[in-house]
Amino acid sequence: MGDLSVLPAKRFASKRQDVWSLINEAAAASPIQPLVNMGQGFFGYNPPDFIRDAAKVAIDRLDCNQYAPTKGRPRLKEALSSMYSPHWGRKLDPNSEITITTGANEGMPILGNLEPSSVANQFHLKGMLSVFMSFIEQGDEVIIFEPYFDQYLENIRMPGGVIKCVPLHPPARGDSETCSSSEWTLDIADFEAAITPRTKMVVINTPHNPIGKIFSREELQKIGDICVQRRIMILSDEVYDSLDYVPFTRIATLSPEIQRLTLTVGSAGKHFFCTGWRVGWVIGPAELIDYVAFAHTKICYCTPSPLQEGAAVAYEQSLTNGFWSQTKAEMRAKMDRFCEVFKELGIPYTDPEGGYFVLANLAKVKLPADYVFPEHVKNRRRDFKLAWFLIMELGVAAIPPTEFYTPEHEHLGEQYMRFAVCKNDDVLDMAKERLRGLKAYI
Numbered sequence: 078m079g080d081l082s083v084l085p086a087k088r089f090a091s092k093r094q095d096v097w098s099l100i101n102e103a104a105a106a107s108p109i110q111p112l113v114n115m116g117q118g119f120f121g122y123n124p125p126d127f128i129r130d131a132a133k134v135a136i137d138r139l140d141c142n143q144y145a146p147t148k149g150r151p152r153l154k155e156a157l158s159s160m161y162s163p164h165w166g167r168k169l170d171p172n173s174e175i176t177i178t179t180g181a182n183e184g185m186p187i188l189g190n191l192e193p194s195s196v197a198n199q200f201h202l203k204g205m206l207s208v209f210m211s212f213i214e215q216g217d218e219v220i221i222f223e224p225y226f227d228q229y230l231e232n233i234r235m236p237g238g239v240i241k242c243v244p245l246h247p248p249a250r251g252d253s254e255t256c257s258s259s260e261w262t263l264d265i266a267d268f269e270a271a272i273t274p275r276t277k278m279v280v281i282n283t284p285h286n287p288i289g290k291i292f293s294r295e296e297l298q299k300i301g302d303i304c305v306q307r308r309i310m311i312l313s314d315e316v317y318d319s320l321d322y323v324p325f326t327r328i329a330t331l332s333p334e335i336q337r338l339t340l341t342v343g344s345a346g347k348h349f350f351c352t353g354w355r356v357g358w359v360i361g362p363a364e365l366i367d368y369v370a371f372a373h374t375k376i377c378y379c380t381p382s383p384l385q386e387g388a389a390v391a392y393e394q395s396l397t398n399g400f401w402s403q404t405k406a407e408m409r410a411k412m413d414r415f416c417e418v419f420k421e422l423g424i425p426y427t428d429p430e431g432g433y434f435v436l437a438n439l440a441k442v443k444l445p446a447d448y449v450f451p452e453h454v455k456n457r458r459r460d461f462k463l464a465w466f467l468i469m470e471l472g473v474a475a476i477p478p479t480e481f482y483t484p485e486h487e488h489l490g491e492q493y494m495r496f497a498v499c500k501n502d503d504v505l506d507m508a509k510e511r512l513r514g515l516k517a518y519i
Contacts (some may be wrong), residue, residue: 091414092452096227096461096480103465104331110473113508114500116474118286121500127394134385138223143380147374148366149177149358153385156392157343164327165336176370179355179380208340211368213238217277222263224481224490226286226314234317241271244486245288248427252440252492257427258290259323265299272303278310281328284317287436287478287495289316289429294326300329300469301335309338316344316357317432318386320408325431331359337362340369345388348395350499354384363510369421408433409504411498422516433499436478440492440516441519458491467494471511 097117104112116285124131135141150153154171162169169175213219215237221229223242233240246268248260268279279300283292292300304311313328329339340361346352357380358371395401419426419437427436444466454465460477467473476497478490498505 079108082318088449096476099453099461099466100474100476101469103468104474106513107468107472109469109511111472112468113473113511114506115496115498115508116476117497118354118497124349124391125400127398128351128387128391128462131382131390134391135383135386138383138386141386143382144381145177147379147386148172149175149380150368150382150385150389153177153356153389153392154391156170157360160392160396162358163348164411165330169360171365174366176359176366177380178357178359178361179377179384190210203380204255208372209233210236210370211365211372213277214311216275218273218275220268220271220276220279220309222281222285223486224287224478225280226282229280238277239275241272241273241276242483242486243267244482244489245285245290247493248488251427251438252423253425254417256427256428256516258285258288258427260364261290261427263292263296265296265303268300272309276309279304280312280314282314284315284321284325286317286432287303287434287476287481288427288436289432289436290323291323291325291430292328294324294331296390297326297330299326301331301339304338305332305334311335311339311340313341315341316390317443318343318348319348320405320433321431322405322409323430340365345391349388349391354381354388356380356384356388370448371465373482408499411500411502414502414508415505417498418512421513422519424519426514427493433497435496437475437496438492439494439515442515443518445518446513455502458487458496460491463494467512471514473508473511 087232089463097177100116105112123146142255147254151171154175154177157175158171167285169179177401213233213236213429217237218239219233221233223244225242230240243263245261248256250256251260281292281297281300283297284290285292304310311328315327318325318327323382326339329336329341343358343360345356346354359366361369386436416428416435419434424431424441425438427438429435442463444462448466450462454461458477458479460479463476464475467475476495478493478495482490496508
C-alpha cells in the first residue's frame with residue numbers, strides 16, 4: 078500500500094510553535110508555581126453582577142433558549158444603537174446597520190471584487206471570518222499595521238487573501254525612556270507605498286493591541302482620505318474602545334465618504350469582562366452589513382441567545398449606572414499600580430493611551446551568557462528568550478511581541494514584553510514582587 082498519511086493545508090503545515098502554546102507549555106513546566114499569568118488578555122475577575130444576573134434571567138426564558146435571529150436579538154441591536162448613535166451623530170438603524178457575531182473575531186470581514194458602479198458592488202461578498210469571508214477573494218491584498226493581532230493573519234489567508242504589512246515605528250528613545258504609545262508612529266508614505274491595484278482593505282486596531290496606541294484624528298483622516306481616493310475598504314477593530322485614556326476618534330465618523338467604506342467591530346466580552354461569552358458585533362452601511370450577516374449564517378448561523386440578552390440588558394443599564402467611567406478609572410489604576418515596578422527598576426515602558434496591555438522595554442536586562450534555552454526557543458528572537466527566562470526563573474508569564482511581526486520587522490519589537498493588567502490587584506502585586514528579581518540582571 079502507498080503512503081496513507083494525510084497532509085494538512087499548507088497554511089497550517091509549519092512546525093514552528095505558536096506563541097500561545099509555547100508560553101502555556103513553559104508555564105506548566107515552570108518550577109515556580111503558582112505561575113503569575115500576565116500573558117493572555119483574559120480577565121482575572123468576573124463580569125459585574127448586573128450582566129451576570131441578566132444572563133441568568135434570560136436562561137429561564139423559553140425564547141432565549143432557542144435560535145436567535147441571524148442578525149442578532151432585537152433588544153441587543155437596539156441597545157447597541159442607543160450606545161453608539163451619539164458617536165455617529167445620527168440614529169443607527171439597529172435592523173440594517175448592526176449585526177451580531179459570535180465574538181469580535183468572527184466579525185472580521187472578507188472582500189470580493191471591486192466594481193465601480195456602487196459602494197454595495199464595490200464590496201460584493203462571496204458569501205471572517207464573517208467580514209473577511211464576505212469580502213476577500215484569492216489574491217486580494219489586505220494591509221495591516223504591525224505589530225498586529227495575530228488572528229488577523231489566518232482570517233485573511235483562509236479566503237485567499239494576501240497580507241501586506243506596514244510597521245508602526247517605535248520611539249527612538251524607547252530603550253532608555255518611558256514613552257507614550259502615541260510615539261509609535263505611522264509613516265503615511267509607507268502606507269501609500271503598500272497599496273497596489275490588488276489592495277481591497279486596510280485593518281486598523283485602535284486602541285491598539287499590543288501597543289495601547291490610539292490613532293489620532295489626523296492619522297485616521299489621512300488613512301481614510303487615501304482609502305476614499307483609492308476605493309479601499311476599512312475594517313476598524315475597536316474592541317478596546319471603552320478603555321480610552323485620551324480622546325478617541327472613530328474613523329467611521331470622520332466623513333460620509335469614509336463611513337461608506339468602513340465596518341467597525343466591537344466586543345461585549347471586552348466591555349464586560351466576559352471574553353468566554355463570545356458576543357461581538359459589526360456596525361456599518363446596510364448594504365455591507367447584509368453580506369456580513371449572510372456569511373455569519375453560513376459560519377455558525379447565530380450567536381448564543383441568552384448571552385445576547387444578557388449583553389443587551391448590560392448595555393441598557395451601563396448607559397446610566399456609571400459603569401463606563403468606573404471601568405476606565407479602575408483599569409487605568411491597575412496600569413499605574415503594575416507599572417510602579419518598572420519605575421523602581423528603571424525599566425522604560427510604553428505608557429498606553431488605551432486598552433489593558435503594557436509593553437515593557439527589557440533592553441537593560443542582560444540574560445546570563447551560559448543560560449540554556451530549549452531548541453524551540455534558542456533560535457527565536459530575544460523577546461522569546463526573555464519570556465522563557467521570566468517564566469522559568471521568576472514565575473511570571475508575558476507575551477513576546479515579535480509573534481505579532483513579519484520576519485522583516487521583528488527587530489522592532491524584540492526588546493519588549495507584553496503584560497496584560499486585567500487581573501486582580503493581588504495578582505498584580507505578586508507579579509511586581511517577582512519582577513523585582515530582574516534587578517540582579519540589570
